[in-house]
Amino acid sequence: MVDGPQRRVSMADVAAEAGVSGQTVSRVANGSPRVDPATRARVEATMERLGYRMHRAARALRTGRTDTIGLIVSTLASVGNSRMLQALADAAAAQGFALTVVTATGRGAVADGFARLRDQGIDGAVILNEATALARGIDVPEGLALVVVDAPPDDLVAAPRFVTVQTDHVAGARAATEHLLTLGHATVRHLAGPADSFAAAERERGWRDALEAAGRPVPDLVRGDWTAASGHAAVAGFGDEVTALFAANDQMALGALRALSDRGRRVPDDVAVVGFDDVADAADYRPPLTTIRQDFDALGAAAIDALVARLAGAAVAPVVLVPELIRRASA
Template identity: 70%
Template sequence: MADVAAAAGVSGQTVSRVVNGSPRVDPATRAKVEAAMAALGYRMHRAARALRTGRTDTIGVIVSTLASVGNSRMLEAIADAAAQRGFALALVTVPAPDGAAGIAGGFARLHDEGVDGAIVLNEATALARDAAVPPGLALVVVDSPADDRYIVVQTDHAAGARAAVAHLIAAGHRNVWHLAGPDGSYAAAERERAWRETMDAAGIAAPPVLRGDWTAASGFRAAAALPPEATALFVANDQMALGALRALADAGRSVPADVAVVGFDDVDDAAQYQPPLTTVRQDFDALGAAAVTALIAAIEGRHPSGTLLAPRLVVRASA
C-alpha cells in the first residue's frame, strides 16, 4: 500500500479508503489510486486484512444439494452478488438425512473458515430451524417461516401458486391436480397450501396430491398416475413439469388440449419445452442479491428486515 501511495502521490490512508470502498474519496483521486494499483499489480491480502479488521469478507453458504436447478441458480446468484460486493464464498453441503447434527457440523466448519456470516439455502432451511444458531453468526435463510434467530429472504411462493391455479381455473378447468415437491421443503409446502386455498375459494374439492422430489424423473413417475378425468396439472417446479410432459405424451394425452400444465421457476429452458411451458417466474438474481445485501448489513451491525419478492406468471403454450 505504501508503494501504491507513493506512485499515486497520495497518503496511505487514501489508498486504504479506496481499497475498502469508502465513499470519502474524490473520484479523480480514486481513479489515480486504482491506476497505480493496476500498474503495480497490487492485490489486497485478505489474511492480513482479517487480522487488522476482524473480518475475512467471506460469506458461508449451506446447501443440502446442488442437483436441483433452483439450488444451483440460487448459488450462482449469490456468488455473483457477493463478488460485486468484494466478498468470497465458502460452500458447505449438508445432505438432508444428516439432520440438525449435520447442519451444526456445517456451522462449525464455516466457523473454522472464519466466515463473517452465512446464507442457508432452500431445503437446508428445515435443518436450520431445528439447529442452534452459533452465537454471533450473522445468518440469512432463504425460504423459511419467520424466525427471530435469522433474517428470512424468499419468493412469495403462495402468491405464485395462486396465480398459476387461478389461471387454470379461469380457463375452465375444474379438476386441477397438483404435483408437489418433497415433504420438508418450505417452498413446496407454501405452493401446495396456496393450491388448496385457491381451489377451496373456487368451490372445487382438491384431489389427492401427487409428490415428487424436484427431479424430472420423479415428475415422470408421478404424472404417470394422473387419472383420466384430470384436465389440468400445477407442478411445483419446472424440472418435474418436464418429466410430466413426457409422461403425458407417452400416455397419448395432448398438452394443453387434454391436460393443461403449469410449472414453477421459469428455468432457462422452459420456453424450449414441448410445448413451451407456462410457469411462474422466480427472479433468482434478485433473490441472491437480496440475501447478500441483508447478510452484509447484518455483518456490519445493522438490522435489516426480511425480504419477500413477488413472482410473475409467464403464459406460454402449455396452459
C-alpha cells in the same frame, strides 16, 4: 525462455503511482471514510489500472474480517439450489466477498458446518432452502450474521439477528392455479415437491387456497422429489379425468409432459400444464412451458444485500419477492 512468476502488485506500488502515502491506500482498501472523494477516486483508479488486489489474510489481520460469506445448503443437485448458488456467488463477488459452500444433509452436518465456518473466520452466512429446517434450534456461533432463504416461521428465524429472504411461493402457486381455472377447467391436480420442503409446502398451500376460494374440489395431490423422473412416475397413472396440472417445479413438469405424451394425451388440448421456476430451458420444452418465474438473481442479490447490511449493524426487514406468471403454449 520461460518467464518467472509475475510479482504481485503491492500497496506501495499503488501509493507511488497515485502519489499518496501507503496509509492512504490502506484506508481506501479498507473502506475508511477518512479519505476525501477526489483522492479516493484517484487511488481506486490506480488500483484498477495496476490490477491491485488486497490479500484477504492481510485484510483480516487489519480489520478483523475475512470478507468471506458462507453458504449452508442441503443439496446442489436440484436446479433451484444450483441456480441460487450461482446467483449468490455473483452477488457476493459484486460486493467484494468470497463464498464458501458447506453441504449438509442432516442436523449434525449443519452443526458441523457452523463450526467450520466459525473456525474459518467467516463474517456471515446464508442458509438455503431445505437446510433452514435442518438448522432449527441449533446453536449458532456468536457474532455470525445470518440470512435464511425460504425459511419456515420457527424459532430459527425469530431471533433478531436473523434475516429472512424468500419468494412468495403461495402467491405464485395461487396465480398458476387461477390461470388454469380461467381456462375453463373444473379443478387442477397438483404435482407437489418433497414433503419436507418449505417451498413445496407453500406452493401446495397456494394451490389449495386458490381452489377453495373458487369453490372447486381439491383433488388428491401426487408427490415427486423435484426431478423430471419423479414427475414422469407420478403422472404416468393419471386417468382421462385430469385436464389441468400444476407442477411444483419445471423439472417435474418436464417429466409430466413426457408421461402425458406416452399416454397419447396432448398438451394443452387434453391437459394444460403449468410449472414453477422458469428454468432456462422451460421455453424450449415441447410445448414451451407456461410457468411461474422465480427471479433467482434478484433473490440472491437480496440475500447478499441483507447480509452485508447486518454485517454493518443495520436493522433489515424481511424480504419477500413476488414471482410472475409466464404464459407459453402448455396452458
